[in-house]
Amino acid sequence: MVAFPSEWIQHFGVHLATAYPPDLGARFRYYERLRPQLGFTAIVHQILTGDPDFKVHHIGEMTRIVTGEGEYGAWVRIDGQREGTHAVHFIGAVFMDDFATVLDCIAILPRSFAAVELLSMELLRSEALHMPRRPRRFFYVPPVGWQAISSGLTANWYPLDFPANLSTIVVPPASFLDGEPQRAIESALAQADAGLTVESVARDELTTASGVKGTCVRVQGHRAGKPEPIYRELAMFVVAPYTYRMRLETSNAGRLLELREVFRGVAGSFRPLPTAEEARLGRAFAARSDLFEHWAT
Amino acid sequence: MRLSLTFPSTSPTWTFKEGPNDQLAAILGGGGGALPELVITYGPIIVRPDEPRPWMEQTARGDVPRESKVTIGRTGEGVTAVGWPLRFVEAEVVNARGELTEVRLCAFYTFMEHASVAIVRAANRAGMEAHGKAVLAILGSARPDWTGEPACLAEVWDLAPPRKAVAQNKPRLAAPVRNDAELAAALAETEAALAANPTALDHVRRGGLLLELERPGDALDALRAALALEPTLERAHYLSGVALGDLDKHAEAIAAWEKALALSPDRVDTVYNLAQARFFLKEFEAALVGFQTVARLDPDDFMTTRKIAQCLYALDRYDEGAAARVRFRELWGSTRDPRAGFITEFVFDQFQADGFWVHALETLRPRNPSVYVLLTFQAIEIHGHHEHPLPATVTVETSDQAKQAGTPFVLAVKAGRQYRVVGMSKDLPPYPELKADVIRLLAEALRPPAKA
Numbered sequence: 001m002v003a004f005p006s007e008w009i010q011h012f013g014v015h016l017a018t019a020y021p022p023d024l025g026a027r028f029r030y031y032e033r034l035r036p037q038l039g040f041t042a043i044v045h046q047i048l049t050g051d052p053d054f055k056v057h058h059i060g061e062m063t064r065i066v067t068g069e070g071e072y073g074a075w076v077r078i079d080g081q082r083e084g085t086h087a088v089h090f091i092g093a094v095f096m097d098d099f100a101t102v103l104d105c106i107a108i109l110p111r112s113f114a115a116v117e118l119l120s121m122e123l124l125r126s127e128a129l130h131m132p133r134r135p136r137r138f139f140y141v142p143p144v145g146w147q148a149i150s151s152g153l154t155a156n157w158y159p160l161d162f163p164a165n166l167s168t169i170v171v172p173p174a175s176f177l178d179g180e181p182q183r184a185i186e187s188a189l190a191q192a193d194a195g196l197t198v199e200s201v202a203r204d205e206l207t208t209a210s211g212v213k214g215t216c217v218r219v220q221g222h223r224a225g226k227p228e229p230i231y232r233e234l235a236m237f238v239v240a241p242y243t244y245r246m247r248l249e250t251s252n253a254g255r256l257l258e259l260r261e262v263f264r265g266v267a268g269s270f271r272p273l274p275t276a277e278e279a280r281l282g283r284a285f286a287a288r289s290d291l292f293e294h295w296a297t
Numbered sequence: 298m299r300l301s302l303t304f305p306s307t308s309p310t311w312t313f314k315e316g317p318n319d320q321l322a323a324i325l326g327g328g329g330g331a332l333p334e335l336v337i338t339y340g341p342i343i344v345r346p347d348e349p350r351p352w353m354e355q356t357a358r359g360d361v362p363r364e365s366k367v368t369i370g371r372t373g374e375g376v377t378a379v380g381w382p383l384r385f386v387e388a389e390v391v392n393a394r395g396e397l398t399e400v401r402l403c404a405f406y407t408f409m410e411h412a413s414v415a416i417v418r419a420a421n422r423a424g425m426e427a428h429g430k431a432v433l434a435i436l437g438s439a440r441p442d443w444t445g446e447p448a449c450l451a452e453v454w455d456l457a458p459p460r461k462a463v464a465q466n467k468p469r470l471a472a473p474v475r476n477d478a479e480l481a482a483a484l485a486e487t488e489a490a491l492a493a494n495p496t497a498l499d500h501v502r503r504g505g506l507l508l509e510l511e512r513p514g515d516a517l518d519a520l521r522a523a524l525a526l527e528p529t530l531e532r533a534h535y536l537s538g539v540a541l542g543d544l545d546k547h548a549e550a551i552a553a554w555e556k557a558l559a560l561s562p563d564r565v566d567t568v569y570n571l572a573q574a575r576f577f578l579k580e581f582e583a584a585l586v587g588f589q590t591v592a593r594l595d596p597d598d599f600m601t602t603r604k605i606a607q608c609l610y611a612l613d614r615y616d617e618g619a620a621a622r623v624r625f626r627e628l629w630g631s632t633r634d635p636r637a638g639f640i641t642e643f644v645f646d647q648f649q650a651d652g653f654w655v656h657a658l659e660t661l662r663p664r665n666p667s668v669y670v671l672l673t674f675q676a677i678e679i680h681g682h683h684e685h686p687l688p689a690t691v692t693v694e695t696s697d698q699a700k701q702a703g704t705p706f707v708l709a710v711k712a713g714r715q716y717r718v719v720g721m722s723k724d725l726p727p728y729p730e731l732k733a734d735v736i737r738l739l740a741e742a743l744r745p746p747a748k749a
Contacts, residue, residue, distance in 0.1 A: 084686030
């Protein structure tokens with residue numbers, strides 16, 4: 001939850017808290033459970049629909065934030081007019097996979113905009129939900145032109161020419177690591193050939209664009225009683241305290257190289273869940289060195 | 298989740314209408330009051346029924362007047378172009394007098410554990426046969442569109458533009474996530490490095506951190522120290538411009554950015570900031586050239602076209618300004634930037650009247666398309682950087698009723714709580730005329746009532 005300072009006037013509703021800081025001409029509204037979790041565009045749309053008097057003039061750049069607990073979120077500043085005067089919405093959301101929390105703030109006094117902006121960001125980043133050990137979605141760039149079907153938190157990606165191109169990429173959520181990393185890797189890799197009569201297995205290392213090293217296993221085999229070859233590729237990363245897996249499966253031998261390239265692209269774009277550094281900096285995919293990025297031309 | 302069909306982009310042309318129950322209707326012909334030649338309705342993907350045949354029969358027989366009868370005809374199996382199983386069912390509808398009123402071809406699709414249907418309707422067999430090949434191609438193009446809730450984190454962060462947007466209301470250095478403790482630690486580290494070995498790059502680093510900490514005066518000193526050591530450091534000139542801009546020293550900021558631009562002519566941020574500073578100083582001609590350069594260098598940045606319109610109106614080049622507004626609307630409607638969908642109106646002109654200023658706004662997305670405001674002229678008071686609305690507004694409105702009456706443009710004035718229609722016209726008057734009327738009406742509305 002977001003803890004508003006005790007000196008603010010506060011009102012409570014169902015999964016909702018509204019707070020008014022003194023002297024800032026602003027109202028904060030915190031939605032504690034937004035289900036299902038929508039995309040940030042839909043969340044912003046929902047919030048702005050609830051404020052029909054606000055006319056949008058300019059939407060700033062969305063910031064990918066990380067809370068102090070290491071949860072991903074997004075935040076945006078929206079300038080507009082309300083009853084003819086300059087007003088600003090600061091809308092932030094934290095993505096918990098099964099639900100989102102949303103902090104919306106409207107400010108109407110231009111002299112307070114900067115202070116309210118900072119407060120909005122700080123309150124969002126200080127949100128405490130205490131759910132770090134759950135299965136969590138992690139970041140990767142989806143295969144271009146493929147479509148996903150969700151199964152819980154698992155994304156099953158299919159090419160547009162499926163089922164003629166009988167291929168799928170499966171990305172389950174990250175799991176909290178219990179025990180030794182090596183054991184987790186071996187246990188996951190041992191399942192790579194489940195249900196197959198194996199003809200060949202190969203194993204090598206892979207390194208993502210962000211420098212994370214992982215393991216990749218390629219299995220070729222066929223299902224019992226069926227002659228068609230099945231090709232599987234499992235990519236696995238262990239970045240404590242989570243393990244991450246992605247799997248390609250195809251029977252499309254003719255386009256195997258292309259499909260492996262697509263899968264390598266997805267696996268190569270993988271980013272582990274936020275590090276303590278990202279949580280401290282408040283930005284996704286940020287490192288301390290980014291503080292100096294503006295002079296590195 | 299819905300069924301997706303691909304229609305030929307060449308003639309004959311199909312028109313599309315949304316129907317009840319999340320259905321889409323694709324209509325061929327039927328213009329000018331004539332009956333359509335063909336209608337294809339298709340829509341949601343459902344969970345595949347345990348017993349598909351009764352569902353198919355019920356669907357093929359459904360949606361007819363009570364006294365009509367439906368006869369199921371031929372059936373057949375097939376697959377779509379990409380291999381999804383497909384079952385065709387033909388049906389004919391006759392009315393109570395036994396006359397054929399509709400010929401149907403239903404295509405039932407199976408998408409793993411889901412199903413969907415497209416129904417082609419024609420008034421008679423000849424109509425169906427005339428387009429048979431095209432219809433089969435459309436039905437064969439079917440595929441499931443699984444789009445729904447985000448399936449991955451990348452889809453949740455969907456408000457990001459397709460590529461980095463450049464234009465900002467204010468020059469920015471990085472994503473606006475302030476972390477003062479982290480910045481202070483980095484500053485201390487940089488200052489320690491400078492104490493040991495002063496380098497131009499470390500001075501620039503310090504200047505950048507001080508800017509992030511909103512200490513533009515100190516940042517400027519640091520950047521000057523960098524330039525004393527290395528006068529051709531483009532980044533130092535650029536950041537000096539940002540610091541000077543933050544200190545409201547726009548003329549000096551321009552000089553700094555000009556030096557940065559000479560060293561790095563294609564940096565679009567510098568061009569944008571220069572144009573914006575010139576706009577602040579009312580050097581509209583030079584600002585216009587700058588914004589036009591930004592639009593050329595970064596065509597995806599549709600918001601810059603708004604600045605171009607503002608410059609043109611400030612220069613009294615109204616026809617070009619109107620063309621820039623049209624261009625902005627086009628870009629707003631076609632950009633891949635998901636943020637555009639939220640913008641409901643924009644300021645295209647700002648001008649001074651007797652004792653007050655006026656903001657001219659154009660509505661992009663009306664809340665009610667039957668009655669809405671096209672243009673708003675808001676009287677405002679400006680104190681330094683702050684603007685306060687005054688209780689007077691002139692609007693140009695339109696409505697379905699006004700359009701039907703042949704006078705789509707309704708000029709109205711709102712003074713406090715009082716609203717008054719001033720006139721109606723077939724065409725909008727030329728902008729200078731409209732502007733003069735707006736100034737007169739706002740001045741009248743703001744005039745204190747005469748004492749009795």
